[in-house]
Amino acid sequence: MxxxxxxxxxxxxxxxxxxxxxxxxxxxxxxxxxxxxxxxxxxxxxxxxxxxxxxxxxxxxxxxxxxxxxxxxxxxxxxxxxxxxxxxxxxxxxxxxxxxxxxxxxxxxxxxxxxxxxxxxxxxxxxxxxxxxxxxxxxxxxxxxxxxxAGAPGQAPAQSETREAAEALGFKSVPTDFPTVKKRFRRAVMHAHPDRGGKTETIQHLNQAFAVLKAHFRHSI
Incomplete structure (x- = not known):
């Protein structure tokens, strides 16, 4: 290539x-x-x-x-x-x-x-x-x-993917509201920040989980 x-x-x-x-x-x-x-x-x-x-x-x-x-x-x-x-x-x-x-x-x-x-x-x-x-x-x-x-995919994520995204952010089940997700996401990113000894790959994984949950709530409206 x-x-x-x-x-x-x-x-x-x-x-x-x-x-x-x-x-x-x-x-x-x-x-x-x-x-x-x-x-x-x-x-x-x-x-x-x-x-x-x-x-x-x-x-x-x-x-x-x-x-x-x-x-x-x-x-x-x-x-x-x-x-x-x-x-x-x-x-x-x-x-x-x-x-x-x-x-x-x-x-x-x-x-x-x-x-x-x-x-x-x-x-x-x-x-x-x-x-x-x-x-x-x-x-x-x-x-x-x-x-x-932005949570703008054409379709809602599958239930299994939504559950996995919730688990990636530390939830035992899918939260009932998006503000709870945002609060947990911000906290997780702060702990995973490279300045605190975290890794960029971890933040990328958290970003993916957050995007899935954002799409989930977007399509639940």
Whole structure:
């Protein structure tokens, strides 16, 4: 890849062009992601999965600048592209894949064949399987991120994702009002701030959880 925002941390001498290189990277990621998820039956959040793919024996992703959306987006998109391809593969073997930034896990398939999946899930699958979305201009990426943090996704988050977001902020169940969420979020971010020994990745995880809950309450009105 020649894109300065590329997350790829590998070279493929046999690849004839950029698309070939990307496809080989995806094939390697499919193997690595499935291995990591099967090693974590309870699931992994997106940030943990990214870190696992950066480390030996994989080393398939380069450094990630979590504070810069235009550099985080290609990593996020490539990972979710792989996850949706893996989900399609697993469904043929009677397994399902829960996909959320807060928790990704392999489970036994529970949807009866022929019932299909919600339209919102299909829309996400369509988006992430379209590799043309991988190379969006920076302005488009920034707008998407602004919409996300504003709680403006097109549909309400799934109940399981909402519960996981609440747990990420330290709640035992989904709160009944948004002001309670904001108060807990501010407190959690203060404790996780790098100036207090915290990590940027932790704040990113808290941001994701807050955005999910914000979308939940937005669609509950």
């Amino acid at each position: 020649t894109d300065s925002h590329s997350p790829i941390n590998a070279s493929y001498p046999g690849a004839e062009n950029e698309d070939d290189c990307l496809e080989q990277q995806i094939q390697h990621l499919l193997v690595a992601v499935e291995h990591e998820l099967r090693s974590a039956p309870a699931g992994m959040n997106e940030l943990s999965l990214i870190k696992a793919l950066q480390k030996p024996p994989w080393e398939l992703l380069g450094d990630v600048v979590f504070s810069e959306p235009e550099k985080l987006y290609p990593v996020h998109f490539l990972l979710f592209h792989v996850l949706y391809r893996l989900r399609d593969q697993l469904s043929e073997a009677g397994e399902s894949l829960t996909i959320s930034p807060l928790n990704v896990r392999i489970e036994a398939q529970t949807v009866v064949s022929g019932e299909g999946v919600p339209d919102s899930v299909d829309a996400l699958r369509h988006f992430y399987l379209d590799l043309s979305q991988y190379r969006l201009p920076e302005e488009a990426i920034q707008q998407m991120m602004n919409d996300f943090w």
